[in-house]
Amino acid sequence: FPFRLVHLNETSSTNSYLQALCIQQPVEELTTVITDFQTAGRGQRGNSWESQIGKNLLFSFVLFPKFLEARRQFLISQIISLAIKDELDIYTTDISIKWPNDIYWKEKKICGMLIENDLMGKLINQSIAGIGININQETFFSQAPNPVSLLQITQKEYDIFTILKNIMIRIQDYYTLLQQNQVELIANRYKESLFRKNGLHLYKDANGIFLARIVQVEPEGRLILEDEGLKKRDYMFKEVEYI
Numbered sequence: 001f002p003f004r005l006v007h008l009n010e011t012s013s014t015n016s017y018l019q020a021l022c023i024q025q026p027v028e029e030l031t032t033v034i035t036d037f038q039t040a041g042r043g044q045r046g047n048s049w050e051s052q053i054g055k056n057l058l059f060s061f062v063l064f065p066k067f068l069e070a071r072r073q074f075l076i077s078q079i080i081s082l083a084i085k086d087e088l089d090i091y092t093t094d095i096s097i098k099w100p101n102d103i104y105w106k107e108k109k110i111c112g113m114l115i116e117n118d119l120m121g122k123l124i125n126q127s128i129a130g131i132g133i134n135i136n137q138e139t140f141f142s143q144a145p146n147p148v149s150l151l152q153i154t155q156k157e158y159d160i161f162t163i164l165k166n167i168m169i170r171i172q173d174y175y176t177l178l179q180q181n182q183v184e185l186i187a188n189r190y191k192e193s194l195f196r197k198n199g200l201h202l203y204k205d206a207n208g209i210f211l212a213r214i215v216q217v218e219p220e221g222r223l224i225l226e227d228e229g230l231k232k233r234d235y236m237f238k239e240v241e242y243i
């Protein structure tokens with residue numbers, strides 16, 4: 001494994017573990033914490049994250065992107081999403097990035113991420129990214145996030161550490177692009193990879209349901225839609241829902 005790796009049989013949450021580790025001792029960039037089981041796996045919006053023991057990828061890693069302005073912090077989510085999509089594309093088709101922080105297979109969620117940034121004024125001091133990818137799980141108890149695993153898609157089992165290693169190498173490569181300020185390249189690839197990148201689809205905002213197409217996702221994370229009347233609408237996270 002190319003980076004420092006901490007493997008835990010069980011922990012509350014790899015994000016929380018890595019956060020504590022970074023406070024206790026100097027930690028190198030891309031240090032990764034993986035666990036077989038989380039007792040309090042955390043998801044978006046205070047949700048929990050379900051995963052059977054040893055079946056899936058549950059990991060977190062740390063970046064210190066001190067060169068990146070806080071207002072452009074969504075670029076971190078973009079490079080991680082692209083790295084995961086590139087890897088999953090090897091095993092199946094129909095993988096897409098669902099703005100803002102999910103990876104989908106067709107209409108189902110295969111991966112979620114929770115990125116916790118520590119800001120220092122206008123810059124990002126530390127970014128802890130926690131990723132859950134459903135790999136070998138046969139059935140899910142909760143259907144709430146509409147989950148699917150790689151095993152359910154392909155009827156094959158996978159070696160979790162091989163996939164982790166490949167993803168971390170891809171993340172390092174994209175991170176290098178970010179350090180080189182190749183923002184346009186990242187934005188273009190991201191747009192190409194989006195869930196619902198083509199055509200009109202139903203969305204819902206505070207004013208109701210409407211049909212729109214995706215125009216762009218901005219570096220600060222705003223989703224720009226164009227509705228049927230060709231009017232532009234832009235949204236921050238949680239301001240719009242996919243129907």
Ligand code: BTN
Pocket residue numbers: 012013014015016038040041042043044045047049057058059060101102111112113114129130131132
């Ligand atoms: C989501 O709700 O979609 C985000 C899920 C993120 C889950 C991962 S699993 C590893 C890491 N540790 C956590 O507690 N959460 C993230």
